[in-house]
Amino acid sequence: MAKLNWGMIGGGEGSQIGPAHRLGAGLDGxxxxxxxxxxxxxxxxxxxxxxxxxxxxxxxxxxQEMLAGEKARDDRVxxxxxxxxxxxxxxxxxxFLEAGFHVLCEKPMTxxxxxxxxxxHMASHTGRICAVNYxxxxxxxVRHMRAMVARGDIGxxxxxxxxxxxxxxxxxxxxxxxxxxxxxxxxxxGVSAQFADCGIHALHMxxxxxxxxxxxxxxxxxxxxxxxxxxxxxxxxxxxxGGAVGRLWTSSIAIGRQHGxxxxxxxxxxxxxxxxxxxxxxxxxxxxxxxxVIERGEGNLSPEADRTSRVTVGHAEGMPLAxxxxxxxxxxxxxxxxEGRTMDPAANLYPRAEDGLRSMAAVFAVAESGKAxxxxxxxxxxxxx
Ligand code: NAI
Numbered sequence: 001m002a003k004l005n006w007g008m009i010g011g012g013e014g015s016q017i018g019p020a021h022r023l024g025a026g027l028d029g030x031x032x033x034x035x036x037x038x039x040x041x042x043x044x045x046x047x048x049x050x051x052x053x054x055x056x057x058x059x060x061x062x063x064q065e066m067l068a069g070e071k072a073r074d075d076r077v078x079x080x081x082x083x084x085x086x087x088x089x090x091x092x093x094x095x096f097l098e099a100g101f102h103v104l105c106e107k108p109m110t111x112x113x114x115x116x117x118x119x120x121h122m123a124s125h126t127g128r129i130c131a132v133n134y135x136x137x138x139x140x141x142v143r144h145m146r147a148m149v150a151r152g153d154i155g156x157x158x159x160x161x162x163x164x165x166x167x168x169x170x171x172x173x174x175x176x177x178x179x180x181x182x183x184x185x186x187x188x189x190g191v192s193a194q195f196a197d198c199g200i201h202a203l204h205m206x207x208x209x210x211x212x213x214x215x216x217x218x219x220x221x222x223x224x225x226x227x228x229x230x231x232x233x234x235x236x237x238x239x240x241x242g243g244a245v246g247r248l249w250t251s252s253i254a255i256g257r258q259h260g261x262x263x264x265x266x267x268x269x270x271x272x273x274x275x276x277x278x279x280x281x282x283x284x285x286x287x288x289x290x291x292x293v294i295e296r297g298e299g300n301l302s303p304e305a306d307r308t309s310r311v312t313v314g315h316a317e318g319m320p321l322a323x324x325x326x327x328x329x330x331x332x333x334x335x336x337x338x339e340g341r342t343m344d345p346a347a348n349l350y351p352r353a354e355d356g357l358r359s360m361a362a363v364f365a366v367a368e369s370g371k372a373x374x375x376x377x378x379x380x381x382x383x384x385x
Contacts, residue, residue, distance in 0.1 A: 004334055006031035007070065007077035009063045009092055010084030010106075012039030013048045017083050017106065020135070022052070024323030025081070027310075030331035034058060035077050037066040040084075063092050071099050078334050079129075082106060086196075087188070090115040093130065097122045102129040102334060104326070108200060109356025111190050113364055116357035117383055123353045129333055131326070132356035134204040136261060138325030140296045140308040140317065141282040143349065145209045145265065145272050147302030148284070154267030157210050157244040162202035165251035165260040169232060172225045184228035191367035193230035195221070198261075199250035199366070200359040203238075204351065205263050206248065207358070209272075212240035214362060217379045221370030224253045236366055238379065280316055303346045326350050357381050 006025050011018025018038070025031045035058040039045030042061030049059030060066035063084075070076045082092050082105045090110045093103050097119070109132045110116045123130035136142065149157060169180055182188040183197065190196060207213055217238040221231035232253050238246035254260065262275035270286045282294040294301070297313030308325040311317060329350035336343035361381035369377045378385065 003032040004030055004078040004331055005034040005075060006079050006081070007035035007058075007066065008033070008081045008083060009037045009066065010039075010082065010088075011036075012041075012045055015083070020320045020323050021081050021083055023320035024135075024325075025327045027321065027324035028328055028331070031079065031327060034075070035066060035070055036060065037063045063095075067095055067099060070101070076101070078102060079104060079330055081133075083133075086190075087111055090119065093119060094122060097126050097128050097130055100126065100128060102131075102330070104129075104131045104133055104330060105356065106133050107356065108196055108359060108363065109353065110360055113357070113360045113381055116353070116360040117381060120353045120357050120383070129330065130353035130356075131330060132351045132353065132359075133323070133326060134201060134208070134351040134355060135319070135323040135326055136201060136205060136276055137208045137349070137351055138308065138322035138329075139274075139276075139279050140301075140305045140325070141274055141279060141294065142205070142209065142263075142322075143308055143325075144294065144301050144305035145263070145274060145282060146211065146349075147304045148272065149209060149265060149267070150211055151302075153284075153286075154265065154270035154272060157212070157242065157265055157267045159266045160206045160210055160240070160244050160246045161264040161266075162206045162246070162248045163250070163260060163262045164198040164202040165249055165254040165257050166198070167251075167253060167255040167257045169225075169252035170255045172227075175225050175227050184223070184230045184232065186229055189230055190363075191230075192363045193228070194232050194250050194252045195219075195234050195236070195366045196363045198252070199234060199236065199248060200363065201261060202248050202250060202263070203236075203362055204355055204359060205261070206238075206246055207240070207355075208349075208351075209263060209265055210240060210242065210244050212242035212244050213358065213384075214238045214246065214379045215241050216376050217246075217362065217365050217369060218374045218376045219366040219369040220374050221366065231370060234366060234370065276319075279318065279322070304349065307344075307346045354384075358384070
């Protein structure tokens with residue numbers, strides 16, 4: 001079976017997220033890395049692309065060159081990943097969707113709700129995939145949690161508790177460092193800093209695992225380091241459309257916390273908890289029984305978990321493999337379209353433009369509520385009200 005062609009924009013040498021995408025996309029041999037505009041500096045981007053093995057004529061100096069070059073080819077890329085800084089996502093994603101490419105865009109998908117709605121409409125009328133990289137939803141045991149909740153293992157969900165709290169911006173003496181400062185500057189970051197960067201991962205995880213969407217929220221936001229305009233810590237209460245109550249804490253000043261993403265779901269007949277830093281174990285407690293540790297790679301978990309587990313039980317899998325599962329979903333989605341068949345339902349779990357849009361609506365709701373001392377506000381995008 002011929003490999004699909006994959007291209008990347010951003011993710012240049014030294015970038016944070018580029019390597020995880022290249023590892024994830026290459027994992028199953030589904031995608032060949034065929035084209036890239038990897039850096040905002042054209043010559044550095046071309047040189048790095050060639051070092052990574054791209055043909056010189058497909059190591060482009062800019063995304064505009066890549067769009068023109070790939071459009072003209074018979075073997076054009078089947079999927080483009082956009083891993084550039086946030087403010088560029090909308091323009092690049094829109095241009096590639098319009099030209100008929102499938103896109104995987106990094107989060108946050110856009111800077112405004114209106115842009116998010118435009119991408120949802122564009123994906124729908126072009127019939128192209130517009131996926132968003134909530135990559136942690138690719139973890140095998142996160143998929144298993146979702147399957148357990150859906151099949152009723154913990155009964156009706158009462159409370160979901162999500163966290164994404166790290167301590168990497170906690171040093172007040174480093175707050176003026178340009179690599180940190182821009183994140184808390186509304187002119188560059190938009191209406192929210194920590195919630196838009198990390199909180200949306202936790203919120204997406206809460207929806208993904210419970211199968212419920214957020215209706216309204218109330219936020220207590222703070223700039224613990226006083227020179228910052230935007231928040232570096234937020235506590236968000238929310239209500240979901242299936243009746244679940246949500247609690248979310250996100251922080252960048254939690255000294256001693258490293259990555260800090262985790263989720264707990266409490267239902268009428270059981271509880272589940274999982275953290276990103278120990279992703280190969282899922283803790284499950286059925287009401288009135290003993291606590292159980294579910295190991296990734298045990299046989300006969302759900303089809304969604306079995307499909308996304310690659311190495312045998314007891315050997316650690318980590319974040320690039322979770323990204324690999326998003327790529328595996330997308331490969332299946334693209335192949336199913338090419339072959340005119342229905343895709344494997346266990347693979348039909350990749351986050352979509354609708355999820356990116358819901359996140360943007362939540363970002364604006366958190367900013368509004370935070371300014372109004374925690375007033376409850378509608379967190380749904382206008383098109384889903
Ligand atoms: P970074 O600053 O480390 O790297 C950005 C890269 O994009 C650089 O190589 C830069 O040269 C390149 N670039 C910038 N403008 C470009 C343009 N116009 N055309 C081509 N290349 C361009 O940023 P980082 O941390 O890798 O973040 C990139 C995106 O990924 C952000 O949107 C961020 O929110 C997201 N991200 C997502 C994560 C996840 O878990 N899903 C984790 C970390 C980041």
